[in-house]
Amino acid sequence: MSILLDGQSRIVIQGITGSEGSFHAREAIKMGSNVVAGVTPGKGGLKLDDIPVYDSVADAVKERNVNVTGIYTPAAFAPDAIFEAIEAGIGLIVCMTEGIPVMEMVRVKQALKGSGSWMIGPNCPGITTPGIGKVGFMPNFIHKSGHVGVVSRSGTLTYEVIWQLTSLGIGQSTSIGIGGDPIVGSGFVDILGLFEKDPLTEAVVMIGEIGGTAEEEAAEFIQSEVTKPVVSFIAGRTAPPGRRMGHAGAIISGGKGTAADKVRALEKAGVAVERNPAEIGNRVAEILRKKKKFTA
Amino acid sequence: MKVHEYQAKELLREYGIPVPRGRMAATAEEAREAAEELAGNVVIKAQIHSGGRGKGGGVKLASSPKEAYETAGRILGMQLVTHQTGPEGKKVRRVLVEEATQAAKEFYLGLLVDRSRGNECPVFIASEAGGMEIEQVAAASPEKIIRCAIHPVVGFSPFQARKLAVALGLDANQKKTFTDLARNLYRLFVEKDCTLIEINPLAVTLEGRLVALDAKMDFEDDSLYRHPEIKALRDENEEDPLEVLAKNASVNYIKLTGNVGCMVNGAGLAMTTMDLIKMAGGEPANFLDVGGGASAEQIERAFKILTSDPNVRCILVNIFGGILRCDRVSAGLIQAAKNIEMKLPMVVRLQGTNVEEGRKMLQESKLKFTVAEGLYEAAQKAVAMVV
Numbered sequence: 070m071s072i073l074l075d076g077q078s079r080i081v082i083q084g085i086t087g088s089e090g091s092f093h094a095r096e097a098i099k100m101g102s103n104v105v106a107g108v109t110p111g112k113g114g115l116k117l118d119d120i121p122v123y124d125s126v127a128d129a130v131k132e133r134n135v136n137v138t139g140i141y142t143p144a145a146f147a148p149d150a151i152f153e154a155i156e157a158g159i160g161l162i163v164c165m166t167e168g169i170p171v172m173e174m175v176r177v178k179q180a181l182k183g184s185g186s187w188m189i190g191p192n193c194p195g196i197t198t199p200g201i202g203k204v205g206f207m208p209n210f211i212h213k214s215g216h217v218g219v220v221s222r223s224g225t226l227t228y229e230v231i232w233q234l235t236s237l238g239i240g241q242s243t244s245i246g247i248g249g250d251p252i253v254g255s256g257f258v259d260i261l262g263l264f265e266k267d268p269l270t271e272a273v274v275m276i277g278e279i280g281g282t283a284e285e286e287a288a289e290f291i292q293s294e295v296t297k298p299v300v301s302f303i304a305g306r307t308a309p310p311g312r313r314m315g316h317a318g319a320i321i322s323g324g325k326g327t328a329a330d331k332v333r334a335l336e337k338a339g340v341a342v343e344r345n346p347a348e349i350g351n352r353v354a355e356i357l358r359k360k361k362k363f364t365a
Numbered sequence: 366m367k368v369h370e371y372q373a374k375e376l377l378r379e380y381g382i383p384v385p386r387g388r389m390a391a392t393a394e395e396a397r398e399a400a401e402e403l404a405g406n407v408v409i410k411a412q413i414h415s416g417g418r419g420k421g422g423g424v425k426l427a428s429s430p431k432e433a434y435e436t437a438g439r440i441l442g443m444q445l446v447t448h449q450t451g452p453e454g455k456k457v458r459r460v461l462v463e464e465a466t467q468a469a470k471e472f473y474l475g476l477l478v479d480r481s482r483g484n485e486c487p488v489f490i491a492s493e494a495g496g497m498e499i500e501q502v503a504a505a506s507p508e509k510i511i512r513c514a515i516h517p518v519v520g521f522s523p524f525q526a527r528k529l530a531v532a533l534g535l536d537a538n539q540k541k542t543f544t545d546l547a548r549n550l551y552r553l554f555v556e557k558d559c560t561l562i563e564i565n566p567l568a569v570t571l572e573g574r575l576v577a578l579d580a581k582m583d584f585e586d587d588s589l590y591r592h593p594e595i596k597a598l599r600d601e602n603e604e605d606p607l608e609v610l611a612k613n614a615s616v617n618y619i620k621l622t623g624n625v626g627c628m629v630n631g632a633g634l635a636m637t638t639m640d641l642i643k644m645a646g647g648e649p650a651n652f653l654d655v656g657g658g659a660s661a662e663q664i665e666r667a668f669k670i671l672t673s674d675p676n677v678r679c680i681l682v683n684i685f686g687g688i689l690r691c692d693r694v695s696a697g698l699i700q701a702a703k704n705i706e707m708k709l710p711m712v713v714r715l716q717g718t719n720v721e722e723g724r725k726m727l728q729e730s731k732l733k734f735t736v737a738e739g740l741y742e743a744a745q746k747a748v749a750m751v752v
Contacts, residue, residue, distance in 0.1 A: 096688065144587065170558055170588040171478050175517045178485045208687030208718060223633025225685040229740070232685075232716065249632060251480040258482060278633055286482050304636040307621075307643045308652070311449075315617045315632025315654045317587065318480070323500040345644065346637045347740035 071198035072263040081106040084141035102202025106133040126157040139204040144168035163204040164190035174252040188254025194246035215240015218264035221276035233350030242270040249316025257287035279305035284331035288338040371461040373580035387463030396437030399462035400430040406465035417447035471495035471566035489513040495566035521551040558588030623648025626677035647748035661697035681747035691723030714743035
């Protein structure tokens with residue numbers, strides 16, 4: 070089982086004729102992802118390998134019945150691509166694009182309200198459900214099908230954690246990178262809620278980092294709504310205040326958003342916060358062992 | 366991207382927001398001319414991208430053009446130390462010469478984007494307790510902070526300005542000015558893609574006029590492509606020279622104070638690598654994200670930046686290879702190390718696609734690579750080289 074990306078997913082890639090879009094569409098297909106269409110305005114009628122390209126998302130919905138989109142459009146055009154996907158009624162929008170101005174994301178959040186669309190990203194590695202496929206660019210080999218949900222603000226750090234799990238024989242239900250921007254489509258709380266409801270997810274790994282209050286909000290939510298064990302790691306304990314650490318959202322401002330604050334909030338909510346990033350997989354293994362003993 | 370106070374005030378002026386008369390001076394002579402032109406008492410303000418300039422001795426009054434000349438002469442060229450500059454301070458290259466304004470009251474007015482869940486929109490922050498740091502006000506007397514969220518589609522409404530004006534205790538005349546001021550400030554915020562505007566203090570003068578006595582602005586880096594006029598305000602002197610070099614080479618680099626340099630792909634993993642160095646008992650010299658793609662050229666550029674920091678005594682390379690294969694990374698590392706004649710010891714930790722080939726290439730290269738497998742092991746090995 071999984072969340073958001075499953076056997077019913079029919080994927081369109083917006084920006085499929087670009088170098089990023091075409092490369093990652095092909096990689097996703099190698100993993101078994103059900104990519105059935107592409108969209109590039111003005112390039113309707115072309116094909117990428119066997120995948121038909123359309124001028125608009127609406128056309129792809131009409132002709133290929135797509136319900137998931139992966140957006141690789143450059144930052145200047147990405148908000149438009151997102152609005153188009155919302156308007157076309159796409160159920161899951163995954164936007165990989167980095168560098169979308171924050172005020173554009175403020176508008177995107179308004180457009181998402183009351184729509185039937187979920188959005189992941191932007192500035193994210195996407196979503197992978199092992200055995201089903203992926204939208205985004207997480208490396209194919211790191212995943213293994215199983216029962217641990219992974220949600221993270223980061224990219225390569227997420228691969229690192231997924232790989233630790235897989236190397237220990239612990240599979241994942243779904244892995245999601247929610248993105249490193251200050252404002253993202255889905256936050257920790259949204260994804261934790263889905264993992265909590267997913268019958269086959271047994272535990273969740275949440276990788277946070279400095280900046281903003283997403284981890285504090287997650288802690289509150291976990292305390293009241295999540296019954297499954299959550300293991301967490303917070304990156305950036307040594308980050309200096311006032312500096313943007315690569316991700317647009319990773320900044321300690323006005324003394325707020327420090328790793329220490331986040332760790333404190335999560336531990337208070339009963340989350341197992343691991344200090345050593347090399348030990349995250351082992352920590353999950355330990356918790357799963359205890360859980361089994363308890364239920365047996 | 367930050368700008369200087371004098372640049373921020375020019376933008377405020379452009380948007381019809383009252384600021385004191387004044388102009389920037391890069392020499393004592395220019396400051397004298399400015400004071401002459403302004404007539405009367407002037408205030409000379411050091412222009413650096415840091416707060417706390419007054420306490421550090423970077424803001425002084427002058428009552429004559431001669432005094433303005435002398436004061437500006439003392440401030441220009443000084444290493445101004447404030448609580449935000451670090452102990453080495455920042456060199457003052459310009460001053461702002463302004464007519465001195467006496468304030469009857471001082472307010473705080475700020476505009477930023479709230480990123481918290483469910484509230485993602487621009488928000489005005491106002492306080493009757495102006496002139497001090499808003500974080501301190503928020504901590505000591507949170508009831509003095511007023512927030513006013515702006516619906517991004519509806520925009521700023523006059524009723525919101527009235528609400529803020531009432532909370533600040535403004536009189537009828539000031540309310541009218543304040544409404545225009547707030548509306549124009551919001552227009553500036555949106556049109557120029559600001560991430561932060563702070564007017565602190567927003568003063569009520571002895572004559573009852575509203576005027577922005579200080580201004581701080583931060584612009585969204587990702588929007589600069591559509592604002593060449595804002596991009597032109599960038600002052601590279603205010604940035605670390607290595608960071609400027611890195612920025613121009615599209616390497617994501619932040620200089621820190623330790624001696625273990627690190628090069629990582631991905632921002633989250635780069636932060637984590639810094640944390641690991643600290644955990645192992647060392648101090649990171651930098652944050653460096655070479656990016657997901659990390660070509661051989663990019664790795665070479667990153668190495669050059671790392672090795673230009675004289676504090677660096679060892680380099681830790683941490684790469685999780687996905688689509689970027691580890692053997693390609695190794696080839697890039699070897700080529701770069703040869704091209705720049707790398708002298709520093711290096712610990713390389715590779716994981717991911719084609720990791721075995723990658724490690725083998727490093728070991729056979731006869732260069733000074735120490736190969737590590739585990740994340741923490743890599744940090745420990747690197748730290749062991751500098752202690």
